[in-house]
Amino acid sequence: DPAHIALFPHQNEFRNTLSLSGMWQFKKDSMEVGEKEGWQNGLTATRSIAVPGSWNEQFTDSRDYLGMVWYQKETYVPSSWKGQRIFIRLGSATYAAKLWINGKPVGQHEGGNLPFAFDISSAVNWGAPNRITVQLENMLKPSRVPTGNVPGSPFTNYPKSNYDFFPFAGLHRDVWLYSVPAVTVIKDITVKTTFTGTTGSVEISVLTEGKASRGTILITGNGKKYEAPIRFTGNAATTTLSIPDVRLWSPEDPYLYQVDVNIGDTKTTLDHYTLETGVRTISANDKQLLLNGKPIFLKGFGKHEDFPIFGRGTANPVIVKDYSLMKWVGANSFRTSHYPYDEEYMRLADREGFLVIDEIPAVGLYFHGDTTDLAARQAMCKQYINELITRDKNHPSVIMWCVANEPFPKEVTLAGSSADRSATPKSIDLFKELFALVKQKDNTRLATLVGAMGGPLEWVGLGDVMCINRYYGWYSHAGDMAGAARILGLEADALHKRYNKPIIYTEFGADTYPGMHADDPEMFTEEFQANFLKMYLDFAQSRDYITGMHVWAFSDFKTGQGIIRFGGMNYKGVFTRDRKPKAAAHYLRSRWTK
Ligand code: GCB
Numbered sequence: 001d002p003a004h005i006a007l008f009p010h011q012n013e014f015r016n017t018l019s020l021s022g023m024w025q026f027k028k029d030s031m032e033v034g035e036k037e038g039w040q041n042g043l044t045a046t047r048s049i050a051v052p053g054s055w056n057e058q059f060t061d062s063r064d065y066l067g068m069v070w071y072q073k074e075t076y077v078p079s080s081w082k083g084q085r086i087f088i089r090l091g092s093a094t095y096a097a098k099l100w101i102n103g104k105p106v107g108q109h110e111g112g113n114l115p116f117a118f119d120i121s122s123a124v125n126w127g128a129p130n131r132i133t134v135q136l137e138n139m140l141k142p143s144r145v146p147t148g149n150v151p152g153s154p155f156t157n158y159p160k161s162n163y164d165f166f167p168f169a170g171l172h173r174d175v176w177l178y179s180v181p182a183v184t185v186i187k188d189i190t191v192k193t194t195f196t197g198t199t200g201s202v203e204i205s206v207l208t209e210g211k212a213s214r215g216t217i218l219i220t221g222n223g224k225k226y227e228a229p230i231r232f233t234g235n236a237a238t239t240t241l242s243i244p245d246v247r248l249w250s251p252e253d254p255y256l257y258q259v260d261v262n263i264g265d266t267k268t269t270l271d272h273y274t275l276e277t278g279v280r281t282i283s284a285n286d287k288q289l290l291l292n293g294k295p296i297f298l299k300g301f302g303k304h305e306d307f308p309i310f311g312r313g314t315a316n317p318v319i320v321k322d323y324s325l326m327k328w329v330g331a332n333s334f335r336t337s338h339y340p341y342d343e344e345y346m347r348l349a350d351r352e353g354f355l356v357i358d359e360i361p362a363v364g365l366y367f368h369g370d371t372t373d374l375a376a377r378q379a380m381c382k383q384y385i386n387e388l389i390t391r392d393k394n395h396p397s398v399i400m401w402c403v404a405n406e407p408f409p410k411e412v413t414l415a416g417s418s419a420d421r422s423a424t425p426k427s428i429d430l431f432k433e434l435f436a437l438v439k440q441k442d443n444t445r446l447a448t449l450v451g452a453m454g455g456p457l458e459w460v461g462l463g464d465v466m467c468i469n470r471y472y473g474w475y476s477h478a479g480d481m482a483g484a485a486r487i488l489g490l491e492a493d494a495l496h497k498r499y500n501k502p503i504i505y506t507e508f509g510a511d512t513y514p515g516m517h518a519d520d521p522e523m524f525t526e527e528f529q530a531n532f533l534k535m536y537l538d539f540a541q542s543r544d545y546i547t548g549m550h551v552w553a554f555s556d557f558k559t560g561q562g563i564i565r566f567g568g569m570n571y572k573g574v575f576t577r578d579r580k581p582k583a584a585a586h587y588l589r590s591r592w593t594k
Contacts, residue, residue: 002390003207004117006188007273008343009089009178014271016081020073020132020175024051029068029135040100040133043072051175052091054168054311057558064159066169071134077124077177084179086124089117091173091342093136094312095144100133111145111380112138112172113339113361114387138169143376145384146338146363154408155364157562162364163338163406164570165304166558168312172305173342184210184270187235189261191394192444193279195292200246200279204259205238206230212263212270221257222247232263248292249278249396251332254353256396278350278396284446284464286500287545291355291399298355298548299592300326300333301574302507305341306557308577314342321579322554323352329574329585330592335450335506335550338363338405340388349397357400357448357467357506357550358392360384365407367427378430382437389441400445403434406452406469407459423456431462450506461499465547468495469507473532479523481535488539496545503545507552508536509572514556514582526583529574533584537591551588555579 009017026049029039049058051071056063077086090097094112099105101123109116124130140148140160147162161167188207195201204217212232219226219241230237247255256276264270280292288295307318319342326334333354336345339361349356362381367374381403392398409423431449438447448463453470460466470491473484496503512529521528533551540546556573559565569577574584 002116002387003188004087004119005089005115005387006390007186009176010273012272012274014181015273016078016084016179018075018078018177020075020177021051023048024171025049025072026055027070028062028065029070030065032068034068034070034135039070040105040135041103042131043070043133046072049170050313051171052173052310053313054170054172056166056168056170057309057311066138066140066159066167068135068137071136071171073132074129075132075177076129077126079126081179082126083182085119085182085185086121086177086179087117088120088132089115089176089178090134090171091115091175091314093134093171094169095138096136098135100131102131103133111361111384111387113341114384115173115343115391116387134171136169136171138167140167142370143373145365145377145380146361147365147377150364150366151369153364155562157560157565159560161560162366164559164565165306165338166311166560166568168558170311170313172312173314181210181271184208184212184263184265186261186263186271186273188390189259189273189275189394191259191275191277193277193396194281195246195248195279198245200243200248201240202243202257202259202277202279203238203240204261205236206261206263208232208235208263208271210270211265213265215261215263217241218260218262219243219257220260221255243279246279249280249353250291251296251353251355254278254351254396256350275394276350277394280396282399282445284502284547287502287547289399289446289465289502289547295547296355298333298504298550300331300335300354300548300550301554302335302337302550302552303554304337304557305339306555306577311558314344316344318579319344319348323348323354325575325579325581325585326354326554327352329589331588333357333548333550334554335359335402337506340392343391346392346395346397350395354397355399356395356397357402358388358398359402359405359450360388362404363406365404367407367409367424367430378433381434385434385437385441389438393442398445400465401438401442401447402467403431403438403447403449405450406455407449408452409456423458427456428458428462431459435462448504457495457498460495461501464501466495466499466501466503467506468503469552470505471508473535474510474523481531485535485539488536489542492543492546496543502547504548504550505536505540505546506550508549509533509552511566511571512573512582512584513566513571514576514580524571529582529584530587533574533587
């Protein structure tokens with residue numbers, strides 16, 4: 001039930017948490033015999049592995065291994081939790097996971113980068129250790145999202161992912177045990193904000209399980225308190241609070257109000273949850289993005305969750321450092337390319353005032369070939385949209401949902417030329433379905449799809465804002481910046497004229513080997529990268545319908561092996577993989593902090 005992931009585990013007077021991050025026991029199962037042999041009843045001959053973390057860079061013998069593995073950890077459940085409902089929550093298990101508690105199956109989940117939780121109350125041992133077992137694999141398949149092992153794919157890298165970033169595998173985020181009240185519990189909270197003049201308006205909807213009849217909403221902030229009672233009809237209640245002289249949320253002043261939800265019966269409070277909200281609106285006209293009704297230009301990056309040895313595993317110091325560096329260069333925005341990021345990333349975006357394009361893991365989608373696979377990918381995209389919006393809907397930082405990055409029609413090549421640039425009617429219908437689902441789940445934000453160079457413009461035109469990735473001067477017009485600038489302008493003017501919607505360049509960049517230099521800028525040198533970015537940013541300034549520029553990429557990142565990825569790396573970062581600035585970072589800082 002994806003509703004279980006709506007509220008992040010929370011420690012307060014009604015709820016408890018216990019982090020299971022740390023060392024776990026690990027064992028490969030390349031013959032896939034584990035379940036038959038009963039490994040869920042206890043693993044033998046294990047080695048230690050860190051959680052969170054990808055397994056690929058922790059061991060010397062497992063970089064390209066994506067097959068079946070097992071994780072195990074033992075823990076006591078605190079006796080003070082007795083009588084409560086107990087859940088296990090995995091922040092991200094890439095890709096297909098199956099769980100047992102004390103040998104008892106408790107659930108399974110497909111899809112990385114998003115959390116899932118299972119009620120394990122009936123499987124827990126009291127006053128004794130509990131064995132937690134996770135079976136996991138990340139096999140690349142055409143039926144999965146993101147896709148891999150696709151027949152006829154333009155990608156030639158190994159492992160055979162349909163995208164360039166390394167398909168890291170493992171328990172990538174924190175694992176929590178948590179407890180909530182056994183009978184009456186807050187299941188979900190949805191906060192929607194707007195304002196008129198100087199008065200803010202915060203609509204709060206609460207969903208419960210059990211028998212709450214009433215409750216209170218308390219908003220605290222800017223030295224004031226606002227309180228409203230709520231009454232439940234069945235398990236739902238909604239109220240709207242007014243905040244006079246509201247302090248709006250924005251990158252310049254990312255002010256957060258605290259929202260306390262209490263529910264109960266006529267006599268007592270039975271559950272309590274606290275979250276933060278920022279009062280703001282987001283919209284678009286034909287040329288610009290509007291934050292709180294005023295035009296805003298996005299300056300920032302496409303990123304990855306990627307760091308040496310951690311792989312795609314959460315590394316909290318890296319999250320903090322990345323925001324610090326993004327502020328240092330004067331960025332105000334980023335895209336969670338090409339999958340949802342750790343929830344700590346999202347909370348920090350709220351606090352630090354970043355505008356986020358929040359993307360599902362739909363990269364490398366395609367529409368030819370096996371129709372059963374196509375249907376499976378579409379179902380997976382819908383699952384991701386459901387899970388992502390359930391997880392991230394209360395973050396003021398999130399301004400836009402992105403349903404795909406660089407889907408391609410048959411025969412598009414990486415250089416952006418395509419034998420068949422047209423979008424089939426079927427593919428347009430499928431994307432329309434995804435956009436409709438996004439709007440049905442959240443009508444307060446914008447929706448987009450990121451189009452590839454050479455890809456069908458009909459797909460891009462479906463978004464509220466048109467997001468495109470362009471590499472003129474790199475994959476085409478290599479080294480020829482004047483030629484690149486010409487085609488960039490011609491193409492953008494035609495695209496805006498055709499759909500009359502604002503454009504964001506969600507990617508543009510050049511591979512740059514740190515320390516490589518040239519007097520007259522030449523590909524792969526630091527001077528070329530700075531010059532390349534300058535051309536694109538100058539161009540953006542010359543068009544009033546361009547409303548954001550995201551450099552590809554924030555930092556260098558690991559890829560699979562292939563001839564266009566020297567040393568198994570994408571070097572388009574303006575920071576190195578370990579976050580040292582290249583000349584381009586200093587250039588952006590000089591331009592963006594003015
Ligand atoms: C793209 C992809 C991104 C790649 C990038 C590149 O268009 O969206 O994932 O890393 O190009 O560097 O080729």
